[in-house]
Amino acid sequence: MVDGVRERMIDGAVRLLARQGLQGTSFAEVLQATGTPRGSIYHHFPGGKDQLVAAALDTAGDDTIRGLAGLTGASPAQVTERYLGLWRELLVQSDTTAGCAVLAVTVAARSDDMLDRAATVFRSWRDQLATLLAAGGHPSPVPFATTLVAASEGAVVLSRAERSLEPFDAVAAFLLAEARDIRP
Template sequence: MARDTRKAMVLTAVELLRERGADGITLDTLVNRSGAPRGSIYHHFPGGRTQILDEAVQLGGDTIASLIADSADGDPIALLDSIAAFWRKTLTDSGFTAGCPVVSAAISSAPDSPLVRHAQQIFATWRGQLIERLTADGLNATTAGRLATMCIAAIQGAIIMCRTEASVQPLDDVAGELQVLLSARSLFCQTDAPADRRGTT
């Protein structure tokens, strides 16, 4: 039962992070929602609130990382589809209360806080995974790097808009446009081809 309590608390922390940002995680709310006994807090998490926050961010990051790793059928467009599907489900299942816990932590913490550095690591992990997938599909390194950033940024931005306006439309729009972009890029930016001409911007 010990493990279960611990896990329930971290899962609840992720929920709160999704809904209200880092400051939404108060120990009171955490205990009430998770049903965990109050006395368990500092037993399971000697580092107190800080440790819980950190583990919640890590779990949030791992969820997406696993998602990317698991759908290893090679095709980047199929991968995008499963990521979009995951978020569509998360958003609707929660009644559009749940955003991305990693982004929440990044935004609602001081710029130099450990939590922001943690979020940075997670973004880098996701990006690395995507780059690997895109280059495996034949894209040159430069384009793959830019597209990986683009995918993460666009989807995260769309999630924010979806939660804000309680609709999956932004995600649908963004997923569609990313698909167009990926298709175009995969036609013209193969490994052997020269990198795209890029403007100053």
């Protein structure tokens, strides 16, 4: 089933994790926010909250990778702009109340399994960006890709704290200027 109950629960978990953090998000809230049947959470996620969070991490990771589709042959500046655009859109659409679910889980994770899962997502973003940047002729794709991921994550946090796009836009401007400097 494409739009099944399970998928709605996972999507809701991603949204709530990004807004309220790991321990700040309860099953009850996920059910309420998604209008999902109350009795079926442990049917879909017998492993409990950890299993739901794991699925949410994977989904959040895939969503971002999907947001980078169609960039083969793009310049480093275009890649940078697209990636930054994904995060800016999250801030705009949530009125700067949402952040990154993967980051939220990382800072509150209590098991190595959960940390591993988050690390895998971050790593997939870095790898995908580095591949695109290298293909676009960037001379040091790995350090720049890592900085792009790290700075975006941090910039989203700063903007959430201030409830303003100003910090994010300052960081984005700096990174874009860097990417535009590259002449392949």
